[in-house]
Amino acid sequence: MEIVSIETPSLGDRSYLVHDGTVGLVVDPQRDIDRVEQAFRDAGVRLSHVAETHVHNDYVSGGLVLAQRLGAEYLVGAAEQVGFERRPVTDGEELAIGELTVRAVAAPGHTRHHMAYVVSGGGRTAAFSGGSLLYGSVGRTDLEDPALTVELTHAQYRSARRLADLAGDPVSLHPTHGFGSFCSSGPATSQASSTIGEQRTVNDALSTDDEEHFVRQLIVGLNAYPSYYAHVGPINRAGGSAADLTVPRPVDPADLRERISSGQWVVDLRERTAFGKEHLAGTVNVEHGDLFATTVGWTLQWGHPLTLVGSADLVRSAVRELARIGIDGPDAAVGADVAALAGGHPVSSYEQAGWPEVLAATRSGRGEVILDVRRAEEYEEGHLPGAVHVPLHELVDGMDRIPPGRVWAHCATGYRAGVAASLLHRAGREVVHVNADFADAVAAGLGG
Numbered sequence: 001m002e003i004v005s006i007e008t009p010s011l012g013d014r015s016y017l018v019h020d021g022t023v024g025l026v027v028d029p030q031r032d033i034d035r036v037e038q039a040f041r042d043a044g045v046r047l048s049h050v051a052e053t054h055v056h057n058d059y060v061s062g063g064l065v066l067a068q069r070l071g072a073e074y075l076v077g078a079a080e081q082v083g084f085e086r087r088p089v090t091d092g093e094e095l096a097i098g099e100l101t102v103r104a105v106a107a108p109g110h111t112r113h114h115m116a117y118v119v120s121g122g123g124r125t126a127a128f129s130g131g132s133l134l135y136g137s138v139g140r141t142d143l144e145d146p147a148l149t150v151e152l153t154h155a156q157y158r159s160a161r162r163l164a165d166l167a168g169d170p171v172s173l174h175p176t177h178g179f180g181s182f183c184s185s186g187p188a189t190s191q192a193s194s195t196i197g198e199q200r201t202v203n204d205a206l207s208t209d210d211e212e213h214f215v216r217q218l219i220v221g222l223n224a225y226p227s228y229y230a231h232v233g234p235i236n237r238a239g240g241s242a243a244d245l246t247v248p249r250p251v252d253p254a255d256l257r258e259r260i261s262s263g264q265w266v267v268d269l270r271e272r273t274a275f276g277k278e279h280l281a282g283t284v285n286v287e288h289g290d291l292f293a294t295t296v297g298w299t300l301q302w303g304h305p306l307t308l309v310g311s312a313d314l315v316r317s318a319v320r321e322l323a324r325i326g327i328d329g330p331d332a333a334v335g336a337d338v339a340a341l342a343g344g345h346p347v348s349s350y351e352q353a354g355w356p357e358v359l360a361a362t363r364s365g366r367g368e369v370i371l372d373v374r375r376a377e378e379y380e381e382g383h384l385p386g387a388v389h390v391p392l393h394e395l396v397d398g399m400d401r402i403p404p405g406r407v408w409a410h411c412a413t414g415y416r417a418g419v420a421a422s423l424l425h426r427a428g429r430e431v432v433h434v435n436a437d438f439a440d441a442v443a444a445g446l447g448g
Contacts, residue, residue: 001100001121003174004039006030010290010321011059012181012190016128016174017043018119023098025049025075026066027117027128028176031243031324033062033069049097051075051089053107053130053176054114055082055236057143057229058183060326064239075104079113084239089115107132107163109156110139110183112148116163118171126174127167127196133160134178137188138205142222143229149222153215156185160205169197182225182294185218223377227393228297228325235326243323247316248332251307256280256333256342259307265300268338269310269318272418273352276433280309280338281348285422287415288314293321295419298393306330309338350425354436355444358408361432362386362446367405373420374411374438384410385447392416399427410434410441 004017008030016027017039024045029036040047050067052075064084067074075095078088089095091106100121107116110131117128131139138160141152167173172195178188186204200206208214251259260266260282268275268283269292275285286295288310300306306322308315308330315332322330333341361368362384372383373392383389390398392411407429409420414435421433 001119001124001126002043003126003172004043005174006035006039007179008059008324009180010293011324012179012184013059013176014174014179015176018100018126018128019043019045020097020099020121021045023048024100025051025097025102026063027051027174028053028056028130029062029066031060031062031065031240032245032320033066033243034245036062036066047072049073049075049095049102051102051117051128052077053116053128053132054111055080055233057233058177058181058226059324060232060240060243061236062240062243065242077106077113077115080237082237082239105163105166107159109141109152109159110177111144112152114159118163118167124172125167125170126172127163128174128176129163130176131183132156132175133163133173133199133203133205134175134184134188135173135191135194135199136202137178137184137186138203138218139177139183140185140222140225141218143183143225143233149219150215153218154211156218157205157211157214160203164196164200164206167196169195169200171196173199182229186221224375224391224393226294226298228302231302232326243320244328245316245320245323247312247319247334248308248330250334251331253341253343253345256307257345259305260342260345264305264307266307266309267296267300268422269308269314270338272414272433273435275418275422276350276352276435278339278347278349279422280342281346282426283309283422284419284426286419288318289415291415292318293325293327295392295416296322297325297327299396299419299423301396308332309341310334311336348425350421351432352435353408353432354434355441355446357432358410358434358441359445361406361408369403369405369407371402371407371409371420372411373409373416378412384441392420395420395423399424399429402429406430406432408432408434410436410438412438
């Protein structure tokens, strides 16, 4: 048995191709299935099955489209209420896929009808745990219904232990979530591999015998998760559609000017420092990188028209990232010279600074506003005295929570602060982007 990991670091997930050298299955494929197709072409195998561990909230699945395209059987838990045909699987059911034996294991917790799959063949066994047992943690239990959180947390504890006992300590563990995903309930690690035996020593779900303590600790640690999850779950229950990954036809300068002037979301993909120095007035900066799709989906209003601004390579990659979370059909103004894309539209800029400048501002007595846009749990761990706290994902609707005066926006690294600065500047506020690591603030003379 061979296992190929298909990683999506921007969302903190992994999909898997499992095969015997001739035929195989894919577990939890993302929507951009060209990566999966390339993986089984590279392996020289035929795909006969696609397996979902659960109905995902953090990304749009490519499972249905992939199964239909290849004539593969689509394995989904029998209890799931979905709007498409699938091969329903139940706890304990076994399937033969070439020389592989696949056993479905009910693992409720992350979702009510979550399944795991234990696959054996060629002298090797592997457990594909989806959002159940992760590396160092388990999947969060509050996504389906807050009223079910306690019940599902108890179920998650029992499911993780049952899966571990059924699989056995030597078995390799392959979770879908937990590599930076907000589907994790705690500090899951991003290590390359693990086994059930290793998890027994490092994972509270397996190492503690006090179920009530585990439940209390997990629930206390649950924090905010991206708002776009509310839209992705229903898409997956309906079945989803094929992703269109083509670069949009560029809008003309007059059209771009009109979009900006009318208040549409026009997102500049360039690096945050370059944007701060010069950008089209009224545009927003979400620097393209691993946090891009999550930031757009969590910060900007869902379903509103979206136009991307940047080079062809940046736009192409951004279209793929957005498709993964169900944002389809963005328009684009493509080109390296951003100022030329909307010929005649005003160009603007704002100040960028580090902690020494923030320190001087706090001592100036001019009523400067220090704005912390980190998440609540980050703020609670330590923050600057007197800092106003508005998490980035609340900023669009929370501008009135920021007092008058020049705003110095900061986060943990400068990335989210760059987005916040662009939003504030777009709203007409005088802003300084603090492009610095929060870890360096105390050394610069600022209390934390």
